[in-house]
Amino acid sequence: MSDTADSRFGIGALREAFSLTGATGPLIGLLLLCAFLSLATDSFLSIRNFLNILDQITVLGILAVGMTFVILIGGIDLSVGSVLALSMMVLGFLNVEAGLPMGLAISGALLASGLAGALSGVMITVFAVPAFIATLAMMSIARGLASMITNGSQIIGFPIWFNMGAIVRHGGFLTMTVAVMLAVFIAAWLFQRYRKEGRELYAIGGNPEVARLAGINVNRMTILVYTACAALSGLGGVLLAARLDAVQPTIGIAYELDAIAAVVIGGTSLSGGTGGIVGTLIGVLIIGVLRNGLNLLSVSPFLQAVIIGLVIVLAVAAETFKRARR
Amino acid sequence: MTKPSSGPILTLRNICKSYGPIEVLHGVDLDVHAGEVVALLGENGAGKSTLSNIISGAVRPSSGKMTWQGAPYAPANPKEAITAGVGMIQQELLLLPQLSIAENMFVGRYPSRAGRVDRAEMRRRAREGMARLGLDLPPGRLVAGLSTASQQLIEIAKALTHDARLLILDEPTAALGGEETQLLFRQIERLKAEGVGIVYISHRLEEIKQIADRIVVLRDGERVRDFDTADMPVRTIVEAMVGRSMDQLFPPLSTPSDRIVLEVKGLKSRAGAFSGVDFEVRRGEIFGISGLVGAGRTELVRAIAGADPLAEGSVLLNGQDVTPRSPRDAMDRGIVLVPEDRKQQGIILDHSIAENIAYSNLDAVARGGWIAARKVRSFADDSILRFGVKGRGHQKANEMSGGNQQKVVIAKWLARNPSVVLLDEPTRGIDVGARSSIYEIIHALAEAGVAVIVVSSDLEEVLGVSNRILVMAAGRQAGILDHKEANDVSVMELATA
Numbered sequence: 001m002s003d004t005a006d007s008r009f010g011i012g013a014l015r016e017a018f019s020l021t022g023a024t025g026p027l028i029g030l031l032l033l034c035a036f037l038s039l040a041t042d043s044f045l046s047i048r049n050f051l052n053i054l055d056q057i058t059v060l061g062i063l064a065v066g067m068t069f070v071i072l073i074g075g076i077d078l079s080v081g082s083v084l085a086l087s088m089m090v091l092g093f094l095n096v097e098a099g100l101p102m103g104l105a106i107s108g109a110l111l112a113s114g115l116a117g118a119l120s121g122v123m124i125t126v127f128a129v130p131a132f133i134a135t136l137a138m139m140s141i142a143r144g145l146a147s148m149i150t151n152g153s154q155i156i157g158f159p160i161w162f163n164m165g166a167i168v169r170h171g172g173f174l175t176m177t178v179a180v181m182l183a184v185f186i187a188a189w190l191f192q193r194y195r196k197e198g199r200e201l202y203a204i205g206g207n208p209e210v211a212r213l214a215g216i217n218v219n220r221m222t223i224l225v226y227t228a229c230a231a232l233s234g235l236g237g238v239l240l241a242a243r244l245d246a247v248q249p250t251i252g253i254a255y256e257l258d259a260i261a262a263v264v265i266g267g268t269s270l271s272g273g274t275g276g277i278v279g280t281l282i283g284v285l286i287i288g289v290l291r292n293g294l295n296l297l298s299v300s301p302f303l304q305a306v307i308i309g310l311v312i313v314l315a316v317a318a319e320t321f322k323r324a325r326r
Numbered sequence: 327m328t329k330p331s332s333g334p335i336l337t338l339r340n341i342c343k344s345y346g347p348i349e350v351l352h353g354v355d356l357d358v359h360a361g362e363v364v365a366l367l368g369e370n371g372a373g374k375s376t377l378s379n380i381i382s383g384a385v386r387p388s389s390g391k392m393t394w395q396g397a398p399y400a401p402a403n404p405k406e407a408i409t410a411g412v413g414m415i416q417q418e419l420l421l422l423p424q425l426s427i428a429e430n431m432f433v434g435r436y437p438s439r440a441g442r443v444d445r446a447e448m449r450r451r452a453r454e455g456m457a458r459l460g461l462d463l464p465p466g467r468l469v470a471g472l473s474t475a476s477q478q479l480i481e482i483a484k485a486l487t488h489d490a491r492l493l494i495l496d497e498p499t500a501a502l503g504g505e506e507t508q509l510l511f512r513q514i515e516r517l518k519a520e521g522v523g524i525v526y527i528s529h530r531l532e533e534i535k536q537i538a539d540r541i542v543v544l545r546d547g548e549r550v551r552d553f554d555t556a557d558m559p560v561r562t563i564v565e566a567m568v569g570r571s572m573d574q575l576f577p578p579l580s581t582p583s584d585r586i587v588l589e590v591k592g593l594k595s596r597a598g599a600f601s602g603v604d605f606e607v608r609r610g611e612i613f614g615i616s617g618l619v620g621a622g623r624t625e626l627v628r629a630i631a632g633a634d635p636l637a638e639g640s641v642l643l644n645g646q647d648v649t650p651r652s653p654r655d656a657m658d659r660g661i662v663l664v665p666e667d668r669k670q671q672g673i674i675l676d677h678s679i680a681e682n683i684a685y686s687n688l689d690a691v692a693r694g695g696w697i698a699a700r701k702v703r704s705f706a707d708d709s710i711l712r713f714g715v716k717g718r719g720h721q722k723a724n725e726m727s728g729g730n731q732q733k734v735v736i737a738k739w740l741a742r743n744p745s746v747v748l749l750d751e752p753t754r755g756i757d758v759g760a761r762s763s764i765y766e767i768i769h770a771l772a773e774a775g776v777a778v779i780v781v782s783s784d785l786e787e788v789l790g791v792s793n794r795i796l797v798m799a800a801g802r803q804a805g806i807l808d809h810k811e812a813n814d815v816s817v818m819e820l821a822t823a
Binding site for chain 2: 194196197198199203213214215217273
C-alpha cells in the first residue's frame with residue numbers, strides 16, 4: 001500500500017486537502033495554458049489581466065457551482081440560462097417598474113428562480129420525469145415567463161451604485177461581483193467537503209438505491225439540489241444585471257452549455273458520484289483563460305468556439321484514458 | 327454415465343498466466359471430453375475465471391499449450407473461440423432486453439438475403455436452436471420480461487447456434503430457483519447426450535453432486551485435487567477448496583431468550599408481493615425465511631425495513647408500533663436491512679470503503695452536520711477491524727473480492743448497533759472461506775442479543791443457521807418450522823404447497 005505514504009505527504013496530501021481527485025489533469029492543463037500565454041503574449045501575465053479574467057468568469061463560475069451539484073447526483077440542468085434570464089427580468093420589474101428597494105427586488109429574483117428549480121426537482125422525483133426532459137421543459141417555461149414580463153423588451157434604469165458594484169475595485173482589486181463569486185465557491189467547497197449533506201450527494205450520484213437504503217432521503221436532496229442550482233442561476237443573473245446595467249429576456253442563451261462544459265472539463269463525471277467544486281473552479285478558469293488568451297492573440301470568435309470544443313473533448317478523453325490505464 | 331469414446335476434445339497443458347509480476351495461474355492442466363460435465367471448483371481468486379477466460383479467448387495465457395479437437399488452439403479473442411466452437415455463458419447475462427429473442431441470438435450476424443435481414447430465416451433458426459433445449463417460446467417475443475431461467479437458456483441456445491462443442495457455464499444457477507435449476511439441468515443432460523463438453527463453475531456444491539461427472543479443484547492458481555466422481559461428501563470437497571479441514575461450516579445454534587423483540591402483524595405489500603404475514607422474533611434468535619424464487623421473501627424483509635411500502639399490517643418493536651415509512655425511519659428505530667443485491671443496493675463500487683461505510687452512518691461521523699475526514703477514517707478502521715474486512719479504508723470497493731465487499735456491506739449497517747438485523751442472501755456468490763466468517767458474524771450478533779432474520783435461497787444455509795424457519799409460498803406464509811422439525815423435505819413441502 002504505497003499510497004498511504006503518498007497521501008500523507010506531497011501531492012497526495014495536497015490532493016486530499018483540496019479534494020483534487022480527478023482534477024490534477026485539468027490543473028496541469030491550466031498551468032501549461034497560462035505558461036504558454038505568458039510567453040506568447042505581452043499582456044497576459046499581469047495583475048490587471050488576471051482581474052479582467054475574474055470579472056469575465058463571474059457569471060459562468062456561479063452557474064457552474066450549481067451545475068456541479070446537479071451533475072454530482074447524476075442529473076443535468078438545461079434550464080440555467082433561461083432561469084438566469086427570468087431572474088434578471090423579475091429583478092428589473094420589481095426594482096425599476098414597481099419601484100421596490102433593491103434588497104426586495106433581489107430577494108424576489110432569487111425566489112422566482114429557486115421556485116423554478118424546485119418545480120424541476122419535483123418533476124424529476126415525484127413524477128419520475130428524466131432530468132434532461134424536465135429541465136428542457138423548464139428551459140422553455142422560464143424563457144417564456146421572462147419574455148412575458150415586458151413583452152420582450154429590455155428594462156434599464158437601475159440605481160447607479162448597482163452598476164458600480166461590478167466596476168469599482170475595492171482595495172484596487174476586488175469588485176463586489178467577483179467577491180460574491182469567490183464567496184459562493186468557498187461556501188460550496190466547504191459544503192461539499194465537510195457537510196453531511198455534501199457527502200450525501202456523492203452517495204446519491206454513486207447509486208441512488210444504495211443511498212436510499214443507507215437512510216438518505218434521496219428525493220428531498222434531489223429537489224434541494226435543483227432548487228439550489230436554479231437559485232444560483234438567479235444569483236448569476238443579478239450579478240450579470242449589475243454588469244450590464246440593463247436586463248433583457250434574450251440574455252443567457254446557451255449558458256447552460258458553458259456551465260456543463262466547465263464542470264466536465266474540471267473532471268466531474270456526467271454519470272455522477274465523482275468530481276467536485278475544486279475541479280469546477282479549474283474548469284471555469286480554463287475556459288476563462290482560454291477565451292481571454294485567444295482574444296489577446298486576436299483569434300477570431302468562430303475559431304475560438306472550435307478550440308473550446310476541442311478542449312472539452314481533450315479533457316474528457318484524457319480522463320477516460322487515465323482511468324482505463326489503471 | 328457414458329464413457330467418452332475417444333480422446334479429449336480440449337486439452338490444456340501447463341497453462342500459466344501472469345499479470346505484471348504476479349502469477350495467478352501456475353501450470354494448470356485440464357482435459358475435457360465430449361459429453362461430460364467437468365465441475366471447476368475453488369474459492370474466489372483461485373483462478374477459475376482466469377482459466378475459463380483463457381479457454382474462451384478473452385485472456386491470453388502467458389505460457390502453456392492448448393489443443394482443441396486435436397489441433398493446436400490459441401484463440402486471440404472471444405470471436406475466434408466462438409468460431410472454433412467454444413462458447414462461454416457469463417454469470418451476468420448479456421442479452422438486450424428490448425430486442426426479440428431471435429434478434430438476440432443472431433445479433434451481429436443476422437442471416438441476410440439480397441442485402442436485407444432475412445427475418446423468416448432468423449426466426450426459423452432461432453426456433454430450431456431453442457428446440458434443442460426444449461424451449462418453446464415465440465422467437466419474435468421481446469427478451470424483457472422473460473424469467474431468468476429462460477434468459478439463461480436463450481444464452482445457451484445462442485451459443486449452440488454457433489455450433490458450440492464446448493460450453494463454459496459460470497455460475498449458471500446463481501439467480502435461479504430450485505424448479506428452474508432442475509429445468510436447466512435437464513437441458514444440460516440433453517447437451518451431454520449430443521456430445522457437447524461442459525465446464526461447469528458453481529459455488530453450490532449440492533448442485534455439483536447432481537450434475538457433474540468429474541470435479542477439478544483449483545486453489546491459489548494451482549490444480550490441487552480432482553475427483554473422478556462427483557459423488558463425494560461436501561465436506562471433502564470443501565476441505566480441498568479451502569486447503570484445511572473444516573471443523574464445521576456453521577457455528578452452533580444460538581440460544582434465544584423468551585423476550586420478543588420484533589413482531590409483525592397482518593403484513594401485506596402494496597405491490598401485492600405478499601399478504602397475511604404474522605410472526606415474532608425473539609431476542610438472540612436467528613429466524614430463517616425460505617421459499618422459492620418469487621415467493622415474496624425479499625419483498626417481505628424490504629417492507630419490514632421500510633424500503634418498500636406496506637398496504638396493511640404493522641411492525642412492532644418491543645411491543646411498540648414502529649411501522650416504518652422509509653429506510654431512514656427503520657434505521658432510526660434500530661431495524662436494518664443488509665440488501666440482496668450487493669452491487670445495486672449495498673455498495674458503491676467506485677467509492678472507497680471508508681466512504682461506503684460512512685454513507686449509512688453520516689450522523690455518527692458528523693457533529694452538527696459537519697464531517698471531519700479523520701472521524702470518517704477512524705470510524706471505517708473500527709468497522710474494518712470488527713468485521714475482519716481484508717482491506718483498508720482508502721481502497722475502492724471494486725478492488726476487493728466479493729466476500730470482502732459483502733463484509734463491508736454488513737459493516738455499513740451493523741456499526742450502529744441495531745436491535746433487529748435483516749440479511750437478504752448474505753452469502754450469495756461468495757466463497758466458502760468468506761461464507762463461514764459471515765456465519766460467525768451472524769452468530770455473534772444473535773449471541774449479543776440481536777434479533778436476526780436471514781433470507782436465503784440456499785436451503786442448507788437456512789437449515790444450518792436458523793432457530794426457526796418461516797417458509798413462504800406464492801406470497802403467503804406457508805408455515806413456520808422449528809429447527810428440530812425442519813429439513814429439506816419438510817421445507818420443500820411447504821414451499822411448494
